[in-house]
Amino acid sequence: MPGILVYTLHDDEGNFNKNSLGALSEAARLAGELGTEASALVVGDVADDAVASLGKYGVTKVYRAKSVPEGLAQPIVDAMAKVMSENEISYALFGGGLLGFEIGAGLTARLDAGVTMEVTAVNVKDGKLVAERPILQDSQIADVGYVSEPGIIIGRLNAFDEKEGDGSAEVVDVEVELSEWSTRAKMVKRGEQRGADVNIEDAEILVGGGRGLGQAENFKLAEELADSMGGAVAATRAVVDAGWYPYAAQIGQTGKTVAPKLYLAAGISGAIQHKVGMQNSESILAINKDQNAPIFEFCDLGVVGDLHKIVPKLTEAIKAKKGG
Amino acid sequence: MLTANIPRRRSPEVEERAHPVPKEAPNLKICCLVKEVPDAAVEKRIDPETKRLDRSGEKNLNPFDTHAIEAAMQVKEGGAPVEEIVAVTMGPDSAVRALHKAVALGADRSVHLTDAALEGSDVAATGYALAKLLEKESPDLVLLGQQSDDGECYTIGAVVADHLKMPSLTQVIKMDVADGKATLERQAEYGYDTVEVELPAVISVGDAINEPRYPSLKAIMGAKKKPLDTHAAGDVGIEPDRVGESGSRTAVLELKPPPAKEAGEIIEDEDTNETVEKIVAWLDERKLI
Ligand SMILES: Cc1cc2nc3c(=O)[nH]c(=O)nc-3n(C[C@H](O)[C@H](O)[C@H](O)COP(=O)(O)OP(=O)(O)OC[C@H]3O[C@@H](n4cnc5c(N)ncnc54)[C@H](O)[C@@H]3O)c2cc1C
């Protein structure tokens, strides 16, 4: 029996990750086309009904590895490898994020498998899966096939939408013996929030600030511009990692996904991992001094220039317009 | 994305921190994986015939890998008993230039895996081959960049780690090495994780971990004189049917252009007052202000 196994990530409260749920629906769709079944793997002591409810997304079976900890890749590689080998499962599918990349990569080595990453779509061709993978900063798309099984597919953030139906999955508990090296990494603290708890998801207008702002203090330029339009301020990982702005304001692969009416990117290059979190904004305006910045490939209005010159004047002009 | 990490020159006075002489001889061996990539300023393209990256034109050391070398240097300068830092690459003859750059940045010597049989290796094959090469070196710590600038796979580290049976973490932005352990921080789906791993381990570092130094002129001049070992696939026990295009587990079937998107309007800021007027008009038209 071929089949597709999806790793279903959850937080410490047991809430499943939206991208994992999207991957479940996608796996169910593909399994239908292949004439096989999709299943899920959940680690940790997640309640029976929560696990069984993943059936809503079209999987028939959920493997639960209660003793395997969530949050680090290698113990989950142990669990995935065991379930895939014992059940002769042909493909592993991961939604976008970070852990899926690490687990998928580890499985590649463990199972001597082929792997594709940043996948935006999966198709069935001659009874096999073929992954669409954008390459070279999204300037081309490669159709990648697997010459042997198993095949590992790591999706891009938001590539797969979750489709909820009804249905309940059979829960199968599995005992997994961890590899020695899987036990040599320990989570000391998981999911620490750094900086203030700001809300960017409800804003209709977002001003995104990136490394081009130059220093933490210059975020006030972004804040003043956002204020003038009644919007909020968002950020890239580069500036969040640097401690310039709170994590709660981060957009992208390991941050939030937003779709405001306007996204005004100031000093943001437009890396794929940022783009995936904001590309569905209704209008995108970018200010960047480098005319080759990737953001100019997908914005609606691109301004090539120094944000330090433009942003303060723009704030004044908007205030003046609103005032008069 | 690449231009931003302008390395900050360290003051020459920075001295190695005084630390007690370790009881045992310096014993930490760090291998840094580095890769030669097309220069960021050059447009990358795929050769439609071979469906591989066209590797002609200007080349550079993958900028993300300079953070790995800097991280190794900081471990050493921070007082850990580092015996040596070894730059390691797999690639064509020309890739020695990336090794020279890595040595100029601080590596003590380098190792080059090069063989026609490795050409066209996919991620699985590359990770396997690098792991076989690393087995020969038996490092205590393998450091690598968060991504290659051309391949953008983000995965080599975790593939290598599993082959080597070592714990691993990617996208690390803070690393402290002491007493045979590394304490690491990185951002994952739900915020920042702090993870402790026992060495030996494979760590891929994010570009926020440090500001790589510039090499000194003297180091650049001396780089070619540092030891360099060259290995063919067979020398490190690589099974020929697991590498190269024929040993790869994936195959590019077709290349196609991305869905057409209406190009946005681009304006150059020459007169800022005029630019701002245009932006305001654009916002106004869309009823955004
Ligand atoms: C696994 C993984 C997950 C990631 N997750 C995320 C994520 O969730 N969110 C995210 O944002 N990133 C994420 N990243 C990082 C991402 O790849 C980029 O590194 C990051 O988005 C870059 O941020 P930036 O645009 O602020 O900085 P840079 O790429 O450094 O860009 C700064 C830009 O500012 C411009 N600039 C400089 N000075 C000026 C000026 N005076 N005026 C105008 N423009 C100026 C420059 O031309 C440049 O284009 C992730 C990466 C990986 C590998």
Ligand SMILES: Nc1ncnc2c1ncn2[C@@H]1O[C@H](COP(=O)(O)O)[C@@H](O)[C@H]1O
């Ligand atoms: N051929 C190679 N030789 C040595 N190191 C490599 C090679 N390919 C990738 N790497 C390392 O793996 C990291 C991640 O690459 P990638 O997974 O291709 O994005 C890079 O930053 C390098 O440190």
